[in-house]
Amino acid sequence: MSIAENLKEVQRDINEVCKKCGRDPSEVTLIAVSKTKPLEDLKEAYDAGARDFGENKVQELTAKMPNLPSDIRWHMIGHLQRNKVKYIAGEVELIHSVDSFRLAEEINIQAKRKKIIIPALIEINIGDEESKFGVRPDEAKELCKEISELDSIHIEGLMTVAPAADDPEEVRRYFRKMHELFLDIKSENIDNVEMKILSMGMTNDYKVAIEEGSTMVRVGTGIFGARDYSRKNN
Numbered sequence: 393m394s395i396a397e398n399l400k401e402v403q404r405d406i407n408e409v410c411k412k413c414g415r416d417p418s419e420v421t422l423i424a425v426s427k428t429k430p431l432e433d434l435k436e437a438y439d440a441g442a443r444d445f446g447e448n449k450v451q452e453l454t455a456k457m458p459n460l461p462s463d464i465r466w467h468m469i470g471h472l473q474r475n476k477v478k479y480i481a482g483e484v485e486l487i488h489s490v491d492s493f494r495l496a497e498e499i500n501i502q503a504k505r506k507k508i509i510i511p512a513l514i515e516i517n518i519g520d521e522e523s524k525f526g527v528r529p530d531e532a533k534e535l536c537k538e539i540s541e542l543d544s545i546h547i548e549g550l551m552t553v554a555p556a557a558d559d560p561e562e563v564r565r566y567f568r569k570m571h572e573l574f575l576d577i578k579s580e581n582i583d584n585v586e587m588k589i590l591s592m593g594m595t596n597d598y599k600v601a602i603e604e605g606s607t608m609v610r611v612g613t614g615i616f617g618a619r620d621y622s623r624k625n626n
């Protein structure tokens with residue numbers, strides 16, 4: 393199937409799942425995760441209606457950005473090093489991967505320099521996996537409180553990459569835990585911290601994630617096909 397057809401199918405699935413669980417499809421944003429994919433693939437998705445694109449590397453993101461239409465909303469979804477924040481400050485719609493106070497401080501500095509406020513999510517390592525980035529669920533609230541003191545970064549929610557599983561039902565409990573954490577932090581009404589975005593769900597598990605309250609799904613393979621990491625320039 394073509395990228396355009398894949399995109400349509402994923403959007404249809406999102407609408408269907410929403411209907412099934414009584415949610416409004418407009419509550420769920422689909423992010424087309426285009427990492428490792430060439431510009432022509434992104435253009436095809438754009439022409440088919442995609443406007444939110446996710447990349448996980450600063451260098452790749454900033455190389456693609458000037459070559460594509462300016463109404464694209466770029467999402468930084470990968471691990472972010474402090475020394476690279478300056479390259480994406482003001483260029484991306486949302487940083488999904490804040491996992492330390494020091495990173496938040498750097499984002500705050502770059503935002504101030506540009507006289508903007510940068511929206512961001514806290515990345516949670518919901519499965520407490522050695523291999524994953526993100527803070528432990530029990531550290532999230534404290535981190536939100538610390539970051540709330542910084543006036544040029546605005547926390548708008550949480551993000552997670554769930555543990556890998558063959559059966560998406562196996563990760564339902566992690567998504568549920570994320571939603572509980574999201575509501576728990578929301579109920580604290582922390583100044584300058586909003587809980588309105590819950591970024592969870594990828595190709596294999598986005599339907600379950602939506603059932604458990606996701607407001608942003610990040611789908612790569614399901615739209616662009618499998619990634620080839622052996623290609624040059626990836």
Ligand SMILES: *Cc1c(COP(=O)(O)O)cnc(C)c1O
Pocket residue numbers: 425427448469470553594595596610611612613614
């Ligand atoms: C690659 C990636 C995705 C998309 O994964 P697929 O399984 O291809 O849908 C989503 N989120 C993050 C953080 C990623 O790095």
